[in-house]
Amino acid sequence: MKRLDENKRKINLVGKNRRGLLITLFLFVFFQLQTNNVFNQEAPLVNPLEKGFVYNFTDNGKYFVKYGADLESWVRFLQYNPGTKDPSGDKIESDFDFVLRRSIISTVLKLDRFTAFLALGTGTQSYAVSMSPYTISKPTIYYYDFWGSYEVFKDALRLGYGLNLYKGLSRYSSASAARTIGADVPMLSAPDVLTTEQTARHLGFFAAGNIKYINYRLIIGKPFLVNSLTRPAYSLDKAADVPNSHFSTQGYFAFQFLDKESSFLPFYAATYLGKKKIFNIGTGFYSHPKSTQSINDAGDTITHNKFHYAIDVFFEYPVLSGGVFTFYSAFFKYNYGPNYNLTGGVANVLATSTSTGLSEPNFGSGRAVALQLAFLFPKVVGKTSKIQIYYEGNYMFFDALNDAALHHNLGITSYVHDHNLKFTLQYELRPFMQNDNFDSYKSLIIFKNQFYF
Numbered sequence: 135m136k137r138l139d140e141n142k143r144k145i146n147l148v149g150k151n152r153r154g155l156l157i158t159l160f161l162f163v164f165f166q167l168q169t170n171n172v173f174n175q176e177a178p179l180v181n182p183l184e185k186g187f188v189y190n191f192t193d194n195g196k197y198f199v200k201y202g203a204d205l206e207s208w209v210r211f212l213q214y215n216p217g218t219k220d221p222s223g224d225k226i227e228s229d230f231d232f233v234l235r236r237s238i239i240s241t242v243l244k245l246d247r248f249t250a251f252l253a254l255g256t257g258t259q260s261y262a263v264s265m266s267p268y269t270i271s272k273p274t275i276y277y278y279d280f281w282g283s284y285e286v287f288k289d290a291l292r293l294g295y296g297l298n299l300y301k302g303l304s305r306y307s308s309a310s311a312a313r314t315i316g317a318d319v320p321m322l323s324a325p326d327v328l329t330t331e332q333t334a335r336h337l338g339f340f341a342a343g344n345i346k347y348i349n350y351r352l353i354i355g356k357p358f359l360v361n362s363l364t365r366p367a368y369s370l371d372k373a374a375d376v377p378n379s380h381f382s383t384q385g386y387f388a389f390q391f392l393d394k395e396s397s398f399l400p401f402y403a404a405t406y407l408g409k410k411k412i413f414n415i416g417t418g419f420y421s422h423p424k425s426t427q428s429i430n431d432a433g434d435t436i437t438h439n440k441f442h443y444a445i446d447v448f449f450e451y452p453v454l455s456g457g458v459f460t461f462y463s464a465f466f467k468y469n470y471g472p473n474y475n476l477t478g479g480v481a482n483v484l485a486t487s488t489s490t491g492l493s494e495p496n497f498g499s500g501r502a503v504a505l506q507l508a509f510l511f512p513k514v515v516g517k518t519s520k521i522q523i524y525y526e527g528n529y530m531f532f533d534a535l536n537d538a539a540l541h542h543n544l545g546i547t548s549y550v551h552d553h554n555l556k557f558t559l560q561y562e563l564r565p566f567m568q569n570d571n572f573d574s575y576k577s578l579i580i581f582k583n584q585f586y587f
Contacts, residue, residue: 205585392410439469
């Protein structure tokens with residue numbers, strides 16, 4: 135009888151998965167058809183949003199102000215980890231929800247060699263976050279970026295400071311959230327985003343530019359304090375972040391064998407949609423002394439230095455008269471101290487002290503590999519949209535885990551007007567780890583729409 139009930143539960147769960155996939159697929163196809171119907175009335179061959187909203191103070195383009203916005207929202211079908219409970223305290227296996235992933239407005243002010251950049255917005259907002267007086271979590275508005283720079287030598291050296299995303303370690307450590315291939319930026323590239331950074335940003339000085347074939351950035355920063363009562367605690371042979379005032383240093387160097395990329399803003403694109411030919415090999419590092427602690431067998435508290443390094447390859451090339459092939463891969467070596475391990479998930483509403491919700495391994499001492507493959511089809515849909523299919527893999531081999539944690543994303547993106555207006559449908563297989571051992575995969579389906587200029 136117990137086996138029969140278990141089989142019924144599995145059949146019901148499969149049915150829910152299929153319904154979730156069908157609904158999100160319907161949303162993707164519906165929006166694709168509607169945007170084609172709207173934009174094909176005049177059949178524009180150019181992107182009207184590409185240049186954004188710019189006011190030039192002079193005719194030479196050296197003095198201007200540009201306003202921008204990035205609005206991203208998700209519809210999700212979620213399969214929760216075992217033991218997860220809903221807000222009523224009942225066990226829940228799957229659900230639908232809605233997430234405002236990013237809501238950001240930005241300003242770029244350029245006065246000849248001086249540049250100032252400001253981005254203001256809200257963090258991820260789920261149904262557990264509202265202005266209601268009876269809701270614990272409230273939406274907050276804060277600075278994503280707030281920095282200024284001076285171009286000492288044209289394209290070769292830019293110096294600046296402030297709250298910024300000029301970072302080391304890897305290409306995607308400074309990824310543009312609006313110019314991704316998948317639904318989001320790969321988490322592996324920002325190994326301290328949950329602790330000493332603010333939305334992957336940090337406070338500090340930076341130097342960046344292009345010297346012949348080398349695109350580089352060097353940074354000295356002051357990591358944010360990890361001093362809340364809810365921070366992970368260090369223990370016997372297990373490191374965790376501790377409050378400290380030490381500076382961090384980091385850097386990234388990319389050898390550019392084809393087209394060059396600009397360092398005017400810190401953000402690296404995941405794809406240029408065929409507008410550039412890119413072949414870069416890069417390497418980077420991140421160092422934060424005396425930033426974690428653990429306890430050894432003798433009961434002594436031991437202080438550790440964080441040190442991460444990475445090697446990555448980015449290749450994008452137009453093929454087949456309008457198609458584009460994109461490849462990215464990175465190898466990461468993380469060192470936080472012994473058996474450091476952090477888990478989490480985006481908009482993980484139902485995660486509590488006794489329920490993991492959508493949690494999976496995110497960061498830890500050890501190794502990791504990121505892989506991204508994408509192909510943009512040469513055929514234009516409705517004279518405006520372009521279709522891209524992709525695969526993303528995050529492979530984590532952390533010292534604290536007995537098994538590897540492998541995360542897979544498979545998806546399709548419709549670029550109605552490049553990155554400025556696009557829709558993405560992504561299917562994820564998320565590893566669920568039970569007592570540091572791989573147990574099973576859980577599904578997550580995301581339908582994303584984005585408006586950006």
